[in-house]
Amino acid sequence: MAKAKKAAPAAGSDADEAKLEDAKVGAAKPKTARFKKAAAARPKAAARAATTSPQAAAAGRTDRALERGDVFFFYRPDVDVDAPGGLLDVRRFHVALRPSGQDRIRLITVGRKTLPDSGAAGGNHWAFVDRIFQDPEALKDYLAATTYETETAGERNLPEARPAGEGVYAIVRHDRDSVLAYVLELPERIGEVQQAFGIRPEGRFVVSMKNPQGDSPPGLGLDGDRKVEFPEELMSLFGARKWHPADPTSFLDHEGAELILIGGRVAPEDLGIELSGEPEDEASAEVFRDLHLEKSERTTRPLFDGQWA
16 A cells, blocks of 8 residues: 655654644545445445334334444554554544445544443443545545654654444434444454454443533543534534533534443333344455455454454
8 A cells, every 4th residue: 555655743642643644634535426326335224224123113112213324443553553462552443433325424533442331331431523534435545554754753654544343333312312322243253352442242322412612521622623613503402501412413423523422321122223233244344345445464354353453
């Protein structure tokens, strides 16, 4: 893969990498028609998910899903780390959501580099909408490896991101909350990579959007021009509150939107939906077929075997 050299003022800082990744995204040109064709060829999430669970039907409830689609998990090793072996070697952990029937792909960065536990352990993990892509090629470029120059350390390498899983998801209205639920399709059996990031065969988290006009907890939050500017129709939903459910899901269509993923609050039978995946293999994996990532040991080993690469 060709590597583009970029200038950076300091060695390995978050600011350097943010500028570098901004430059990579800015260079990508949208190819919406190509993405529409890929999405239309196999709308798998919509086809696999029944509209209402038997429990919900028996209780006379209709489907609570606000949105369905495909979910992908990615991790990027730290600067100059070619062979990561654990979370200490990881720079970023991302959750990518591709809604059914839409062109966009949302890339969400999770601050602790792990998902909260869906069970009794629970947990609250801060995250933010890092980028919105209108085309899989732009996402591919963003996740690719690159090199850049620093004044103090010379040439540095930012490794390519690796896929750690793919599946289907739904965002569901539950009481006064919104819940992100997913079912994993790859890998068939979770391994050490998935264990490290808290990726399970299935998971669910309450999603709460942060009011950008409110204060952030110490050590968390985006600053300056990275903070979101919601349109008035979304800002008005907060009122005087600091948090609001991801309802409507268009809250997630804005770069810089901050959110909290909360585990342990919702049992799967309480969601009122059916969400199921189907077997995948190297030929059908959408991370390669639709998102166009290149197949190599670095991309196939964590995705299919659950091992670090």
